[in-house]
Amino acid sequence: MRFSSVEGEQRYQALVRVASRSVVGLDFDGTLSPIVDDPTRAHIHPDAPEVLVDLAQEVAAIAVITGRPARQALDLGGLEEVGDALDAAGKELYVFGQYGNERWSSRHRRIVGARPPRGLATFERDLPRALRTAGASEAYVEDKGLAVAVHTRRLPDPEGAFDRLLPSLRALADRHGLVLEPGRSVIEVRSAGSHKGMVVERLAADLGAEGFLFAGDDLGDVEAFEALEALGDGGLATLRVCSASDEQSALIALSDVVVHGPAGVLELLGGFAADARAVRR
Known part of the structure; x- marks a missing residue:
């Protein structure tokens, strides 16, 4: 301590x-x-x-x-x-x-x-394209019911994938009225x-x-x-x-x-x- x-x-x-x-x-x-x-x-x-x-x-x-x-x-x-x-x-x-x-x-x-936030379902619909564009199609996507978390830890270059995904997922979250929460090799999108x-x-x-x-x-x-x-x-x-x-x-x-x-x-x-x-x- x-x-x-x-x-x-x-x-x-x-x-x-x-x-x-x-x-x-x-x-x-x-x-x-x-x-x-x-x-x-x-x-x-x-x-x-x-x-x-x-x-x-x-x-x-x-x-x-x-x-x-x-x-x-x-x-x-x-x-x-x-x-x-x-x-x-x-x-x-x-x-x-x-x-x-x-x-x-x-x-x-x-x-x-x-209840699940408005916009989450359409965010999930658009997410695969964002992952492909960032070269992170194999990222683990966790559906939490009220949020979606994209984990890059299992990818060959976790930090690089995280850095590429962060701006595109932030823009996508904004478009659907959601907030983005970055973490340790994970990007979470949820309601505000x-x-x-x-x-x-x-x-x-x-x-x-x-x-x-x-x-x-x-x-x-x-x-x-x-x-x-x-x-x-x-x-x-x-x-x-x-x-x-x-x-x-x-x-x-x-x-x-x-x-x-x-x-x-x-x-x-x-x-x-x-x-x-x-x-x-």
């Missing part, structure tokens, strides 16, 4: 003092799950369930906030079982899928989602209806939080970090945790703490729970 500044360490200590009234928000890919070539095999880090159950004893709630469909995150993370354990402890686990367009909680056990920052703001308000920790790894987490900055200016104790890697560093400059990958995130969360427990005693 590396604090970005003295202020970052001070924010950590302030959050520890209000841990019992704080929310912990976590991205999924690259934060709880290692990045892999096949997104359907991105299983949660094996230590995560135990760490999350332990952490839940010290905080008000835990939320997984991801661009994935909620059902995928639940299945790949074994999060329904984690939710069972949290329920037994009188705490709640939230899963927000597709940037907040889907919601599940361990208390209600039902995924509530929005929600983003992770909105989820953070809503959770903090709904739960009356006095503190909020969010850990993420990619450009899709920028809005969550920005929301934490605004909440901090309003008096909440906040901590922005970057799960850094050799191929992505977009969040480092915005972070209070930098760790290396999911293992680093879990080590930080375990330490945070221990520090909060020590203060409580």
Whole structure:
């Protein structure tokens, strides 16, 4: 764990003092799950369930906030079982899928989602031509129901294909009234209806939080970090945790703490729970 500044360490200590009234928000890919070539095999880090159950004893709630469909995150993370354990402890686990367009909680056990955005079907119709034009016909296209993700990681030149596709898919998304979200060797196109920052703001308000920790790894987490900055200016104790890697560093400059990958995130969360427990005693 590396604090970005003295202020970052001070924010950590302030959050520890209000841990019992704080929310912990976590991205999924690259934060709880290692990045892999096949997104359907991105299983949660094996230590995560135990760490999350332990952490839940010290905080008000835990939320997984991801661009994935909620059902995928639940299945790949074994999060329904984690939710069972949290329920037994009188705490709640939230899963927000597709940037907040889907919601599940361990208390209600039902995924509530929005309808597919207008323009998505016609975007998908035009997508194969855009892929061919960019020389990326073999890119893996993931239909998320409410969004479409184009993965270049499996291609011979992932970065080159990503760079060629980005402007053409941005133009295509604009044409169909959609927004584009670039990530690690993936370009996602979805509606403009929600983003992770909105989820953070809503959770903090709904739960009356006095503190909020969010850990993420990619450009899709920028809005969550920005929301934490605004909440901090309003008096909440906040901590922005970057799960850094050799191929992505977009969040480092915005972070209070930098760790290396999911293992680093879990080590930080375990330490945070221990520090909060020590203060409580």
